[in-house]
Amino acid sequence: MAQLSWKTKELTVGELAERSGVSPSALRFYERQGLIRSRRTPGNQRRYGRDILRRVAFVRASQRVGIPLATIRDVLTVLPDERTPTREDWARASTRWREELDARIRRLEQLRDHLTDCIGCGCLSIDRCALVNPYDTLGEQGAGPRCHLEP
Amino acid sequence: MAQLSWKTKELTVGELAERSGVSPSALRFYERQGLIRSRRTPGNQRRYGRDILRRVAFVRASQRVGIPLATIRDVLTVLPDERTPTREDWARASTRWREELDARIRRLEQLRDHLTDCIGCGCLSIDRCALVNPYDTLGEQGAGPRCHLEP
DNA sequence: CTGGAAGCTAAACAAAGGTTCAAGTCAAGC
DNA sequence: GCTTGACTTGAACCTTTGTTTAGCTTCCAG
Numbered sequence: 001m002a003q004l005s006w007k008t009k010e011l012t013v014g015e016l017a018e019r020s021g022v023s024p025s026a027l028r029f030y031e032r033q034g035l036i037r038s039r040r041t042p043g044n045q046r047r048y049g050r051d052i053l054r055r056v057a058f059v060r061a062s063q064r065v066g067i068p069l070a071t072i073r074d075v076l077t078v079l080p081d082e083r084t085p086t087r088e089d090w091a092r093a094s095t096r097w098r099e100e101l102d103a104r105i106r107r108l109e110q111l112r113d114h115l116t117d118c119i120g121c122g123c124l125s126i127d128r129c130a131l132v133n134p135y136d137t138l139g140e141q142g143a144g145p146r147c148h149l150e151p
Numbered sequence: 152m153a154q155l156s157w158k159t160k161e162l163t164v165g166e167l168a169e170r171s172g173v174s175p176s177a178l179r180f181y182e183r184q185g186l187i188r189s190r191r192t193p194g195n196q197r198r199y200g201r202d203i204l205r206r207v208a209f210v211r212a213s214q215r216v217g218i219p220l221a222t223i224r225d226v227l228t229v230l231p232d233e234r235t236p237t238r239e240d241w242a243r244a245s246t247r248w249r250e251e252l253d254a255r256i257r258r259l260e261q262l263r264d265h266l267t268d269c270i271g272c273g274c275l276s277i278d279r280c281a282l283v284n285p286y287d288t289l290g291e292q293g294a295g296p297r298c299h300l301e302p
Numbered sequence: 303c304t305g306g307a308a309g310c311t312a313a314a315c316a317a318a319g320g321t322t323c324a325a326g327t328c329a330a331g332c
Numbered sequence: 333g334c335t336t337g338a339c340t341t342g343a344a345c346c347t348t349t350g351t352t353t354a355g356c357t358t359c360c361a362g
Contacts (some may be wrong), residue, residue, distance in 0.1 A: 012338075012339075013338085013339070014338060014339080023320085023321080024338095024339085025320070025321055025322080026319080026320060026321085028340090028341095029319070029320055029321090033319090041328085041329090042328095043327075043328045043329075043339085043340090044327080044328080044339085044340065044341095045327090045328065045329085045338085045339055045340075046339080046340090061266075063319095064262060065262055065266070068318075068319090069318075069319070070318090094266060097266060098263065098266055098267065101259060101262060101263045101266065102263065104259055105256060105259045105260060105263065108252060108255055108256050108259065109256060111215060111216055111252060112249065112252045112253065112256065115212075115216070115245060115248060115249055115252060116249065163308080163309080164308085164309070165307095165308065165309080174350085174351080175308095175309085176350065176351055176352080177349080177350060177351085179310090179311095180349070180350055180351090181350095184349090192358085192359095194309085194310090194357075194358050194359075195309085195310065195311095195357085195358085196308090196309055196310075196357095196358070196359085197309080197310090214349095219348075219349090220348080220349070221348090
């Protein structure tokens with residue numbers, strides 16, 4: 001007796017990968033980025049408790065909303081550290097994304113409305129078209145690369 | 152007399168950069184990617200006709216909608232090659248983005264609705280939660296990096 | 303005609319989010 | 333006890349969208 005039930009058995013990276021749909025390399029990457037943590041066996045292999053499934057799920061769901069990993073990590077740090085997060089803990093964390101999502105939707109809707117106008121007029125004027133020059137900035141966006149692609 | 156009016160004078164990269172709000176390095180990059188073309192002077196410097204302003208404006212507007220450059224390039228190839236594109240040409244090209252935008256907005260709205268549900272239940276279950284597993288795919292997304300960040 | 307500003311190219315670097323590979327270690331079934 | 337499959341690490345590589353830098357050339361005003 002005293003055998004570990006499937007409920008309490010820890011997961012290896014491979015098992016977690018299969019159950020979460022996230023590749024082992026991505027899981028190790030998340031760990032390097034401080035998004036998840038793992039216990040190590042005496043032979044230095046990773047072992048995860050059941051909590052980890054929900055945590056990984058939260059990361060993926062957040063990514064789908066379009067949040068960068070660094071931001072997700074910041075939100076995860078507000079979770080309780082030594083206690084298993086409760087339903088309320090997760091709900092509180094999720095609320096942040098709700099606002100993010102609303103903002104993104106509003107922005108896209110504005111773009112769409114401008115675009116509808118512009119399809120009618122075909123203008124695309126640098127100076128006048130709200131779609132082309134939406135914030136009246138014209139340049140000076142600052143240096144550094146920006147990624148415009150959504151998955 | 153016979154002086155070039157400002158209406159017909161060609162633009163240098165620097166001038167185009169200033170008028171379009173896109174840096175010279177970005178303009179050269181767009182040319183390498185086949186998004187724009189330039190005439191060359193005998194001294195190998197780029198010169199642009201007035202058409203280019205609208206073309207660059209279209210590229211920037213499309214980027215704001217979230218379209219990757221490769222896709223923009225493909226759409227630009229359907230423009231007439233030797234004739235200056237008309238208002239209708241540009242409007243036809245823009246119509247594609249309208250559909251794209253609508254699709255994106257719908258997707259975000261679905262996400263938001265799921266998220267609202269999930270905040271209530273706090274579930275984030277790998278198997279059941281629509282937010283976590285929205286397409287019932289669970290893995291097998293294919294290889295290659297994907298960028299999730301919006302500007 | 304000359305000096306400085308602007309242009310040219312190719313190559314390196316950046317950041318995000320990973321994948322792939324090489325070389326080696328661990329765990330478990332037979 | 334041994335073999336095989338899963339795991340470990342670090343480093344290199346990938347894509348996208350550009351910027352920066354080095355080393356030269358060209359253009360324009362005085």
